[in-house]
Amino acid sequence: PAPLPAAGLTITITAGPTREALDPVRYLSNHSSGKMGYALASEAAALGARVRLISGPVALPTPPGVERIDVESALQMQGAAEAALQDSQVFIGCAAVADFRPAAVAEHKLKKQVGEEQMQVHLIRNPDIIAGIAEQSQARRANGQPAPLVVGFAAETRDVLRYARDKLTRKRLDMIVANDVSTPGLGFGSDSNAATLVWRHPGQANDRLHEQAIAACPKIALARAILERALA
Numbered sequence: 001p002a003p004l005p006a007a008g009l010t011i012t013i014t015a016g017p018t019r020e021a022l023d024p025v026r027y028l029s030n031h032s033s034g035k036m037g038y039a040l041a042s043e044a045a046a047l048g049a050r051v052r053l054i055s056g057p058v059a060l061p062t063p064p065g066v067e068r069i070d071v072e073s074a075l076q077m078q079g080a081a082e083a084a085l086q087d088s089q090v091f092i093g094c095a096a097v098a099d100f101r102p103a104a105v106a107e108h109k110l111k112k113q114v115g116e117e118q119m120q121v122h123l124i125r126n127p128d129i130i131a132g133i134a135e136q137s138q139a140r141r142a143n144g145q146p147a148p149l150v151v152g153f154a155a156e157t158r159d160v161l162r163y164a165r166d167k168l169t170r171k172r173l174d175m176i177v178a179n180d181v182s183t184p185g186l187g188f189g190s191d192s193n194a195a196t197l198v199w200r201h202p203g204q205a206n207d208r209l210h211e212q213a214i215a216a217c218p219k220i221a222l223a224r225a226i227l228e229r230a231l232a
């Protein structure tokens, strides 16, 4: 039999939401289901890759053959992602990372006071995990060291392609998966998705962007299309 297209490769994928603790019993998070990241992990394993799935809290089973690393916060996800940089040939950031976290985590459960009708929570910016990975990847490449191809996602409700192209350049990604999350039944929480892949070739920063539209399809089919492009 022909060798599987991803045999011998290590692919690291972040998936799901992050949880940012306020106190020992409360957190800020989002509605990411993790389905897209898990579909990518499942397909990458089926293509023969060694797959490391860095996952926020989700209600999904670990796909067969996938090494799963559970994390909660953005800072934990960043730590796991950076530890995976050296030995990965592809890094896919699919997680819905919280942009901000509470500036301080209370040691004990916050108690409401009698008559307290408002409270304020001070948030600070989380690191941009994929931008950090892409920056290190570009630096390694410039030094002739092996470095992963970095693939990000851009979920937008308008001007999808414009924001995606901006994000590709600003975060120094090799490829971005742009999807319109305003379409009912697609994207967030759904089993289906439609997207446009936007990429440039590594090391050719000023090269023109390439684009490929993928019509609405099950997330597992979109995952296959993303991986085929990343491995091309």
Ligand code: C5P
Residues within 6 Å of the ligand: 014, 074, 093, 094, 095, 096, 097, 098, 099, 126, 127, 128, 129, 130, 131, 151, 152, 153, 154, 155, 167
């Ligand atoms: O900027 P925005 O959140 O729209 O970018 C989305 C892309 O960046 C996704 O690939 C997501 O996983 C990644 N990201 C990240 N760390 C953040 C925010 C986003 O890795 N703090």
